[in-house]
Amino acid sequence: MGERILIIEDEAAIADALLYALGSEGFEVHWCALAHDGLQWLQQQPVDFVVLDVGLPDISGFELCRQIRQFSSVPVMFLTARKEEVDRIVGLEIGADDYVVKPFSPREISARVRAILRRARPSPDIPQASASSSAFLHDPQRRRIRYRDHWLDLTRYEYLILSTLLKHPEHVMSRSQLMDSAWEDPAASFDRAVDTHIKGIRAKLKKITPNTDPIITHRGLGYSIDLQDGSSSR
Known part of the structure; x- marks a missing residue:
């Protein structure tokens, strides 16, 4: 079937x-x-x-x-x-x-x-892994991410973008790099789609910790993530 x-x-x-x-x-x-x-x-x-x-x-x-x-x-x-x-x-x-x-x-x-x-579809040959931080836990086999002991209810694109940021902690990822990781055909998308999904991710993180934001915006460059604690608003 x-x-x-x-x-x-x-x-x-x-x-x-x-x-x-x-x-x-x-x-x-x-x-x-x-x-x-x-x-x-x-x-x-x-x-x-x-x-x-x-x-x-x-x-x-x-x-x-x-x-x-x-x-x-x-x-x-x-x-x-x-x-x-x-x-x-x-x-x-x-x-x-x-x-x-x-x-x-x-x-x-x-x-x-x-x-x-x-x-x-989950990939069976990717072992379970976690981000080296107390704030995030990434389970790629089940395609889910935990933030401060709460599993996030992410859409497919939100998951792919956030997991890409977690794979490259502290590194600035351009919108093009994030689109390449998330879209089957990045040319069919548009830059503002990344901003839209980042906004959605932030809203879900803020439901858990309203006063912190681990995602950092680098104007004109892209985004990065702070795995340690996201202790400052951005």
């Missing part, structure tokens, strides 16, 4: 094309036309990936993604007719893993879904 894909899309023609393309790739695909039905399915069935239209008739895709992120870190790809950069940034800020503008090729969607699932 292949990985389980949930499509939440109100246009039947688009849904049919995706059902055929993803099904042909060996995925097990289910389609819901409304946000309410998709949310109910996701809460009751195991799902490996969600393809989510932004312009749903009952609840916007953005709002639905916010609700999904309250209980699940399943990868989410937005489909939208809106191509403005601000919409892409909003989508990334609320936890989306990819953002595709209509019209698109169903085969491209299949390739993107497969690439995201491949990168999200």
Whole structure:
């Protein structure tokens, strides 16, 4: 049985094309036309990936993604007719893993879904390792990071960016280097996406230690991380 894909899309023609393309790739695909039905399915069935239209008739895709992120870190790809950069940034800020503008090729969607699932899949031959610090513990086999005894609920891109910073403590990593580590096709992304995900990581760290920030911004250069204690605000 292949990985389980949930499509939440109100246009039947688009849904049919995706059902055929993803099904042909060996995925097990289910389609819901409304946000309410998709949310109910996701809460009751195991799902490996969600393809989510932004312009749903009952609840916007953005709002639905916010609700999904309250209980699940399943990868989410937005489909939208809106191509403005601000919409892409909003989508990334609320936890989306990819953002595709209509019209698109169903085969491209299949390739993107497969690439995201491949990168999200734990690598069995990477041993468990930890950052040499009392503040962070990195478990690459399970693709998770602990900060001050709290496991962080990170999106896929947040995890990849933070794990890259942890691999290079005290080193300034440029946005290009962080994009190379996190994106299957860095050329398809944009610099502000890195800033957006850094903002998301910081927000999750600050929920644990509101007065500290271990991520350091180097203006015009990139970011670094302080593994020792992150004792000063930045």
